[in-house]
Amino acid sequence: MTHINVLDPGASPLDYYGFELRRLREGAGLTQRQLGDILNYTGSLVGQVETARKVPTPEFSERLDAALGTGGLFSRLVELVLRSQLPSWFQQVAELQTRAAEIYSFEMGMVPGLLQTRAYARAVLGAIDQADLEDRTAVRLARQRIFEKEAPPLFWGVLSEAALHQEIGGPVVMREQLAHLLAFQETPRINIQVLPFTSGGHAGMTGSFDIYRFVGDPAIVYTESYGSAHPTANPDTVKDCSLRYDHLQAAALSLKDSADLIRRVTEARYGDQLA
Template sequence: MAHMQSLDPSASPLDYYGWELRRRREANGLRQGQLGEIIFCTGSLVGQIETTKRVPTRDFSERLDAALGTDGVFSRLVGLVLRSQLPTWFQPYAEMEAKAAYISTYQAQLVYGLLQTEEYARSLLAVDHPSRVDEMVAARLERQRIVRGENPPALWIVLSEAVLLQEVGGRHVMHGQLARLLEFLDSPWVQIQVLPFSVGQHTGMMGSFNLLRFEDAPDVFYVDGYDQGHMTANPQAIKERSVGYARLQAAALSPEDSATLIARVMEERYGNHP
């Protein structure tokens, strides 16, 4: 347990958040329980965040700014805090992802993180990180803000049909996740295609990968590993994977036919859940 007397605000974004929260609370003459009543949470939660035992959410931070009149300080800081909860090796990719103008991804097993529901993400992350699932889910949802922002990237997704059939979290969770995918059918910035099993062998069989394009920087190729990812701007790798991705798009179902397949799987495989 971290104590405020020894908490170093320069140690991490989370330490700084807790230190600043206590400083602002005390400057307003509020005890933890009093602040909790104002922002509709327990004083215990306020204390846990002040001592870095809990990670703040964006909703908590926005209510904190409103209660303490801090002009968005905590709403801005929470983004840094949540990004710091991502695996260290993944943080550079997340930073690049947030700056990309175009994101192209092929997913062989899972729904891409930017489109995952909270329940789907929680089920995945609980497998290997049961003690940190709340923090990691919050960090994943924070990543998704780029899709909902005022200037979202163009997001092109090719999903293996296996993604629709691999049950994650149970039938109820899968029904909700496939319904989320269908919400993007009319989006001008998101295109989802399903690569059916019937195409046979294809250029994506080595696994999932992402391509990031920027307005004023070289393209980036990223591939996940078991314990870390690999990111490169090597022109030859970018060229090969760009051609491979174009071939995947050409072989996949159209966005409209993909939506039809997603809807059919959603109802026939996951529709009659408890």
């Protein structure tokens, strides 16, 4: 007889998700393979999620809700699961991003996580550590679902021109990533400015940072170092970083000129002609 792993639903959001999936699948009289066929996934994947060995994706969860008629249960649960899979030091930051009404981000050397493509995120996360890379990539991309909310945050990003030239993942990955940035021109709540090399010394030379603003709560500044997050609501820090951000925006190219620079860098470095 095959041993069935018995999960403790209180152990973690991932265990609870797997426990509920098995309970409802069996209640519907379906085998893992039969449910997999309905979902257009393998029965093996269903089994891995049921035993908390695989992190479910939002798409998998949406298909589960449709197949089992669960009224959005798994789509709600997957948000908790994915957040629980983030490094412990970053979980508070992910919560801040979810709650923020406005996000202002300055990045020195790469595209911020909220704007990354799957291939780019995979290359960033796998630069040193390949373990559980697909799951970690899915968890990072899931943070971008904040832009799908009924009232998504206003996002304003200032990227150093260096982020366009740092070839992460190779030319194909970079070409796709820069095209992705250009696609946001049609999204008024996501705005991207590039700080060109010609700007010389600037207000962000001490490093990348984010500012999160909320409705009814104090703003928070976020910086990070290796393996640790540093959010603070200290009024002096918020005032200083807000002033720095104002100067960065003033020194950066306009939205249109930024898009033109992204397009030129793509053509020159990654061999693509973008319309």
